[in-house]
Amino acid sequence: MRNVDYIIVGDGYAGLFLAHQLIKNNKSFVIFSEGRKSASQVSAGIINPVVLKKFTTFWKAQEQIDFLKDNLKQIESYTGENYLINAPIHRIFHDENEQNLWLKKSGIEELSHFLDKKFDRLNVVKNDFLAGKVNQSARLNVNGFFSGLFSYFEKNDHWVKEKFDYTQLHPSESTYKDLGFKNIIFCEGMGVKDNPYFSEIAVNPNKGHHIKVKLSQPLSENITIKKKHFLFPTGNGLYFYGGTYDREQLHHHIDESAVEQLVKGLSEFYPYDFEVEEVHFGFRPTVKDRRPIIGRHETFRNLYVFNGLGARGILNGCYFSRDLFRFIEEDIPLHEEVSLNRFQ
Structure with a gap:
C-alpha cells in the first residue's frame, strides 16, 4: 500500500x-x-481587485493580490513558467456619471491603489467616455x-x-x-x-458562457477590455469574450440565448466585423x-x-x-x- x-x-x-x-x-x-x-x-x-459594476473592492483584496503574485513566483520556480500576464483591465465608461463615480471612489483609501485617476482613450473600440485603468489587475495564462x-x-x-x-x-x-x-x-x-x-x-451553480472570436481589426496584445464582459487576446488570432452569468438555464449544453447576448454585447463597442469561432461554458460554484x-x-x-x-x-x-x-x-x-x- x-x-x-x-x-x-x-x-x-x-x-x-x-x-x-x-x-x-x-x-x-x-x-x-x-x-x-x-x-x-x-x-x-x-485577476481583478475591483467590482467593476459599482467600483467597489472586496474583503482582503490587496492581501489576496499580493499573496497570489508571490505564489505564482514560487510555482514558476518548479514549473519553469511564469503564468502572470501583465495586461491591466480598462473599464469602458458608459457615460459621464460613471467617470465621476470612478473619480470619487478613487479618492477612498481602500480603492486609491486600484482606480487610476488618469483616463485612457482606447484604439479600435468605441469609448466615447474613455476608459479607467484598474491598477494591479492582470490575467492568468489559464x-x-x-x-x-x-x-x-x-x-x-x-x-x-x-x-x-x-x-x-x-x-x-x-x-x-x-x-x-x-x-x-x-x-x-x-x-x-x-x-x-x-x-x-450551500453551493449553487452559476452557468457561464464565453465565445472565442476572430476580429477583423486586431487589438493591442497587452490589454484587457471590460464593458459588459471581458475582451482580450488569447493567441492564435483569437479573442476571448465573456462570460455570462445564469442561475436558471442549468442544462449541460450551449444556450443560444447566451451566445446571442455575447454577440450583441461585443457589437456594442467593437464596430468592425468579427466571427464566432468557438463557444464554451462551465458551472461556477457560488455561495x-x-x-x-x-x-x-x-x-x-x-x-x-x-x-x-x-x-x-x-x-x-x-x-x-x-x-x-x-x-x-x-x-x-x-x-x-x-x-x-x-x-x-
Whole structure:
C-alpha cells in the first residue's frame, strides 16, 4: 500500500493552489483528475481587485493580490513558467456619471491603489467616455497554468487519472483502494453535489458562457477590455469574450440565448466585423454570501471540503488554500466568514 499525507479530489483552482501549498511544505500527495475541463479551466483567468459594476473592492483584496503574485513566483520556480500576464483591465465608461463615480471612489483609501485617476482613450473600440485603468489587475495564462502544473504532477507521480469512487473510500481506516492517507480534501466545484460526505453544502451553480472570436481589426496584445464582459487576446488570432452569468438555464449544453447576448454585447463597442469561432461554458460554484466554504467533516476528522470559490476563483483559491493548510496542520482556526460551520 502506498501512503500519502494528502489526497486531493478535484482539478480546478482550489485543488491546484492547495497542491502548491503541499509542494511548498514538503507534503506527499496525489490529486485525482479525469482530465476533463473544469469550470476553472474554461475561465477567463481575470485577476481583478475591483467590482467593476459599482467600483467597489472586496474583503482582503490587496492581501489576496499580493499573496497570489508571490505564489505564482514560487510555482514558476518548479514549473519553469511564469503564468502572470501583465495586461491591466480598462473599464469602458458608459457615460459621464460613471467617470465621476470612478473619480470619487478613487479618492477612498481602500480603492486609491486600484482606480487610476488618469483616463485612457482606447484604439479600435468605441469609448466615447474613455476608459479607467484598474491598477494591479492582470490575467492568468489559464491553459499554461493547468498544463504546466499537471505536467509537473505527472512527472512527480502526483496525478491519478481516474474518477474518484466514493464507495472505495473508508475514512475510519484512512484508506482509499490501495492508498493510505492522513487527510483527504474535496475540491470538486459543482461535482460536490454527488459527494455523499459533503453533498449538503450551500453551493449553487452559476452557468457561464464565453465565445472565442476572430476580429477583423486586431487589438493591442497587452490589454484587457471590460464593458459588459471581458475582451482580450488569447493567441492564435483569437479573442476571448465573456462570460455570462445564469442561475436558471442549468442544462449541460450551449444556450443560444447566451451566445446571442455575447454577440450583441461585443457589437456594442467593437464596430468592425468579427466571427464566432468557438463557444464554451462551465458551472461556477457560488455561495450566497460570496465567500468560499472551507471546513472539516463533523464525523470524519480526516475529510475536508474546499469549495464555493465563485467568479474570483484564482484569488480565493490561492489565498484560502494557505488558511486550509494551516487549519489542518497547525490547528489555526478558519475565519468565520469562510468556515463551513457558518451555515449550521
